[in-house]
Amino acid sequence: MYGTWWSLVPPVVAILLALITKEVYSSLFCGVLLGALFTAGFQPWETFETLFTTMTGNMNLNIIIFDVLLGMIIVLMTQSGGSAAYGNWASRKIKSKKSSLFATMGLGILIFVDDYFNCLTVGSVMRPVTDKYKVSRAKLAYIIDATAAPICIIAPISSWAAAVNSYVPKDSSLTGFQLFLRTIPYNLYALLTIGMVFIIIAWNLDFGLMKKHEMNAANGDLFTSGKEEFESMQEEKKVNPNGKVIDLVLPVAVLIASAVFGMIYTGFLGGAENVIDAFANCDAEMSLIFGTTVTVLFMAALYLPRKVISFHNFMQSLADGAKLMMPAILILTFAWTLKGMGDNLGIAEFVKELVGTSMTASVVIPAIMFGIALFLGFSTGTSWGTFAILVPIVVNMYAANDEEMMIIAVSAVLAGAVCGDHISPISDTTIMSSAGAQSNHINHVQTQMQYAMIVAVICAVGYIIAGVSKNWVISLGASAVILILVLIALRKKSGSKAAA
Numbered sequence: 001m002y003g004t005w006w007s008l009v010p011p012v013v014a015i016l017l018a019l020i021t022k023e024v025y026s027s028l029f030c031g032v033l034l035g036a037l038f039t040a041g042f043q044p045w046e047t048f049e050t051l052f053t054t055m056t057g058n059m060n061l062n063i064i065i066f067d068v069l070l071g072m073i074i075v076l077m078t079q080s081g082g083s084a085a086y087g088n089w090a091s092r093k094i095k096s097k098k099s100s101l102f103a104t105m106g107l108g109i110l111i112f113v114d115d116y117f118n119c120l121t122v123g124s125v126m127r128p129v130t131d132k133y134k135v136s137r138a139k140l141a142y143i144i145d146a147t148a149a150p151i152c153i154i155a156p157i158s159s160w161a162a163a164v165n166s167y168v169p170k171d172s173s174l175t176g177f178q179l180f181l182r183t184i185p186y187n188l189y190a191l192l193t194i195g196m197v198f199i200i201i202a203w204n205l206d207f208g209l210m211k212k213h214e215m216n217a218a219n220g221d222l223f224t225s226g227k228e229e230f231e232s233m234q235e236e237k238k239v240n241p242n243g244k245v246i247d248l249v250l251p252v253a254v255l256i257a258s259a260v261f262g263m264i265y266t267g268f269l270g271g272a273e274n275v276i277d278a279f280a281n282c283d284a285e286m287s288l289i290f291g292t293t294v295t296v297l298f299m300a301a302l303y304l305p306r307k308v309i310s311f312h313n314f315m316q317s318l319a320d321g322a323k324l325m326m327p328a329i330l331i332l333t334f335a336w337t338l339k340g341m342g343d344n345l346g347i348a349e350f351v352k353e354l355v356g357t358s359m360t361a362s363v364v365i366p367a368i369m370f371g372i373a374l375f376l377g378f379s380t381g382t383s384w385g386t387f388a389i390l391v392p393i394v395v396n397m398y399a400a401n402d403e404e405m406m407i408i409a410v411s412a413v414l415a416g417a418v419c420g421d422h423i424s425p426i427s428d429t430t431i432m433s434s435a436g437a438q439s440n441h442i443n444h445v446q447t448q449m450q451y452a453m454i455v456a457v458i459c460a461v462g463y464i465i466a467g468v469s470k471n472w473v474i475s476l477g478a479s480a481v482i483l484i485l486v487l488i489a490l491r492k493k494s495g496s497k498a499a500a
Contacts, residue, residue, distance in 0.1 A: 001038050003346035010035035010341050014389055015376060024385030028334035031389075035341025050344070051337075058340035059333060062285040063165070067329055069292035071321025076299050077251060078121070079317065080308050081243020087125035089245050097133035101143060101201045104130060108147025109194075110252060112155040115148040115429050122147070123436020136217035136224065137439035138447045139210060145433035145448060146197045149383060149418045150190035156181060156284075157259045157291065164391065164414070165284055177263075177284035179407065185472035186411035188459040188479050189370075189419045195480065196455060199487055207494045208450040213443065224443060242308045254298045259291025327428075328384060335388030347396055362398075363467035366408045369394060370416040370463050374456060377420020381427040386417035404470045412463050419456050423449045458482050 001007065014031030018024050033051065040046035077083065086107070094100050104126040111118045122144045130140050152158050156177070164183070165176025174182070185191075199205065206214045216224045266287055267278025303309045309317075369390065377386040390413045398406030421427045425445045434441040462479035469475060 001345055003349040005350065006038060007342060007345035007347035007350050010038065010345070011338060011347075011389055011393060014338060018376065018379065018385065018389070024382050024388075025330060025334065028331070028338055028385065028388070032334055032337045032341060035338065035345060039341060039344040054340040054344065055333065055337040058336040060285070060336065062289060063332065064329055066285065066288045066292055067325040067332075068318070068322045069289065069296060071323075071325035072318050073251060073255065073292060073295055073299065073321070074324060075317040075320045076296075076303065076309065076314070077248055079240065079313060080247040080299075080303055081240030082245065082247030082249075083121050083125050083243075084240070085243045085245045086248050087128060090126065091129050091132070094129055094133075097130075097135060098201060098204065100126070100130045100133045100135060101139075104140065104143045105147055105197055105201065108144060109151055110249075112151045112158060115152045118148040118151070119144055119429055119432040119436050121436075123433070123438070127437060131222060134217045134220070134222070136210075136213035137222050137437050138213040138224065138443045139206070139217075141433045141437035141439040141444040142210070142448050142451060143197060143201075144436055145422060145430060145444070146193050146451075148429055148433065149421060150193045153383075153414055153418055154184045154187055154190050156184075157256060157288065161284070161288075164387075164410075174403065174407075175281070175284070177282065179410065180284075181279075182407045183411040183414060185476055186408050186466060187415050188411075188462045188466075188476065189415035189455055191476065192455045192458060192462075192479060192483050193422075193452070196451065196483060196487070199484070200451075203487070203491060205487065205491050205494070207490045208447065209443075210447040210450070211494060213447060223440060240308060242306060247302065247308060250302060251295055251299050255291050255295040258294040259287055262287030262290035331382070331384050331388055335385075335392075338389070339392040342392060342396070347393070362402070362405060364464060365397075366405070366412040366467045367460050367463040369409050370412040370419075370459060373413045373416025374420040377417045377427075378424045379420075381421065381424040381430075383414075383417035383421035383427075383429075386420060387413050390417070405467070408463070408466045408470065412466075415459060419452060419459070422452045423456075454486060455483070458486070 010031040013034055014027050017027035017030055021027060032055075033047075036047045036051040036054065039054075040050045090100075090103050090107075094103055104122060107126060108118055108122050111121055123140065127140065155161065161177070161180045164180045213224045216222075263282040263284065264275060264278045267275075267282035270278075270281045270283070272278035272281050300314060304311060304314060373386050373390055376389070377383050391410055394409040394413055395406060398409060421429060423445070424430060425441070430445060430448070431441060433439075434444045437444070458479050461482065462475050465478050466472070466475035
């Protein structure tokens with residue numbers, strides 16, 4: 001079975017089961033188990049032994065530690081009352097509807113460390129402010145969702161970066177961090193979505209079903225439908241009266257600064273002669289752990305003396321943070337093991353040989369992978385599970401043949417996974433965005449799908465351009481121009497006028 005088409009069976013089974021069951025954990029495990037059976041020749045004890053030796057041999061403890069520490073930071077930020085303090089400050093400073101939407105977008109960009117934390121925080125903080133200026137709950141949910149995963153997938157200091165880092169083979173010409181950095185300008189869906197949000201706010205542009213929701217909101221109906229879901233909902237959370245805006249902003253700033261320092265320092269330890277080389281050759285995993293450790297210690301110094309949080313609750317946040325990040329850790333563990341089974345079965349050799357016979361056709365593979373990732377993300381409702389399955393396949397496909405095409409194809413998978421997650425009604429981030437905005441879930445899904453699919457079609461064209469040109473400036477520039485032209489056409493058709 002080594003180096004043959006059988007090596008593709010475990011990941012294909014994982015994909016098919018994910019599509020059928022819409023549940024990623026059991027699907028990944030079934031793929032892993034099948035890989036162990038193939039590797040061990042269907043011998044029971046050898047299968048059991050292969051399963052767990054491959055799992056332990058491919059787990060990345062550094063990333064698990066980082067995820068737990070990041071979860072702890074998220075829990076502490078929530079308990080400190082800093083989010084509520086920011087909301088109170090924003091309500092005093094914001095004077096118009098456009099400003100309220102830009103403030104919502106800005107907070108979404110600021111909270112880039114985790115998409116779950118982003119969705120849950122931005123909605124609760126900004127909802128009273130946007131209600132004041134008659135922003136529909138559907139539009140608030142869209143702004144929240146569109147600045148959650150798209151921001152995290154292009155943020156080098158996040159659990160997403162660490163995950164992508166873990167999928168890259170040790171003998172690759174690029175480190176995992178280098179690969180992630182180079183995917184950013186090719187991540188068309190994330191970049192175009194953020195650009196679209198900015199333009200929509202700046203131009204006061206609404207179209208499709210969203211326009212109906214905004215017209216109803218202008219007349220006092222923020223919900224359009226589904227209001228009864230939230231009429232009895234009471235804010236039962238006890239807001240810490242000692243929390244301040246700095247309790248949210250300062251830890252984020254310390255996390256960024258300390259992680260960047262760690263990257264530069266480890267880069268120079270590795271022999272770099274300038275800052276750019278230091279970033280390219282840094283130890284990203286240790287730098288992220290350093291950054292989160294320093295941030296936790298800083299939060300202790302910031303919160304405990306002021307009694308913003310008790311010592312008992314501070315320590316309990318470590319366990320709560322681990323619980324919060326457990327879904328991501330579980331997906332990563334199964335994905336690492338599935339990748340290890342692929343290595344055992346020689347999937348890299350088979351795929352390289354297969355693609356090498358038809359490299360001229362490979363220029364369309366990024367667009368195809370974008371479509372596959374979109375479909376899988378939509379069907380399963382998880383972007384993490386999608387690129388956990390597809391990224392290792394793409395890396396093996398191009399790692400030894402075409403480094404630039406590997407970067408483009410990985411970017412396409414990441415972009416497609418986020419897009420599929422965005423338009424999926426069963427996506428966790430879509431559901432949390434609806435909850436954070438207190439919007440009817442179907443209203444959010446329907447309005448966001450119309451906006452997201454415009455970007456998705458443009459991305460498909462952009463990845464064809466990227467496959468041909470192998471130049472991010474050309475692909476991103478052409479895609480951005482197409483997006484602007486489409487939005488101009490929609491603006492004329494909808495009759496929207498820029499806000500005064």
